[in-house]
Amino acid sequence: MQEEMTEYAFRQKLVAASLRLVELGLNRGAAGNLSLRHGKHFLITPSALLPEAMHPEDMVLMDFSGKVVTGERPSSEWRFHRDILASRPEIGSVVHVHSPFATTLACLGREVPPFHYMIAAAGGTSIRCAPYALFGTQALSDHALAALHDRRACLLANHGMIAAGRDLDEALGLAVEVESLCEQYWRALQIGEPNILSDAEMNEVMEKFRGYWRR
Numbered sequence: 001m002q003e004e005m006t007e008y009a010f011r012q013k014l015v016a017a018s019l020r021l022v023e024l025g026l027n028r029g030a031a032g033n034l035s036l037r038h039g040k041h042f043l044i045t046p047s048a049l050l051p052e053a054m055h056p057e058d059m060v061l062m063d064f065s066g067k068v069v070t071g072e073r074p075s076s077e078w079r080f081h082r083d084i085l086a087s088r089p090e091i092g093s094v095v096h097v098h099s100p101f102a103t104t105l106a107c108l109g110r111e112v113p114p115f116h117y118m119i120a121a122a123g124g125t126s127i128r129c130a131p132y133a134l135f136g137t138q139a140l141s142d143h144a145l146a147a148l149h150d151r152r153a154c155l156l157a158n159h160g161m162i163a164a165g166r167d168l169d170e171a172l173g174l175a176v177e178v179e180s181l182c183e184q185y186w187r188a189l190q191i192g193e194p195n196i197l198s199d200a201e202m203n204e205v206m207e208k209f210r211g212y213w214r215r
């Protein structure tokens, strides 16, 4: 009973977060998808359903072999959600969106350098851009996993971005942060070449952030 209530609450959280992404301007239409670890399974938003039309019952429960436990069609990007959650035990939630500024930079195949100290919020001295691969494929998931090595966010070339966190709020917060950083970087590029922080300066920031992320 307790277990079922928790699962239902998780389903509600996914619906609320999907709507929040639209409000924040990070998602339009049915492009984005979100997942949340739930014991030996994970919950993921369904395929091709607008957030406004989503109900908790539409969320799909899957196991880590990729089998649907409850529900119908999971998001076509279930592979990278599964692979990130499976290989990174510290991560409890994954957010994927085609937000405007992150996607603009991703279409240029640009990684985001440490032009601002908040780049460290994504876990390192840059936000990498994973090479292009067809949506929904294992190749895309493999590229995403490599770009996320020692990081909690990355861009996906000609596609969008991924942000992850210990829970849904943290993943959502990081997606917002990454989108703002991409906007700031894009704006700075309109005027010139932004000044890039040194490794020493970024290490100082990461040292300060480490205490926050440490479990």
Ligand SMILES: [Zn+2]
Pocket: 031, 032, 077, 096, 097, 098, 135, 159, 160
């Ligand atoms: Zn996508």
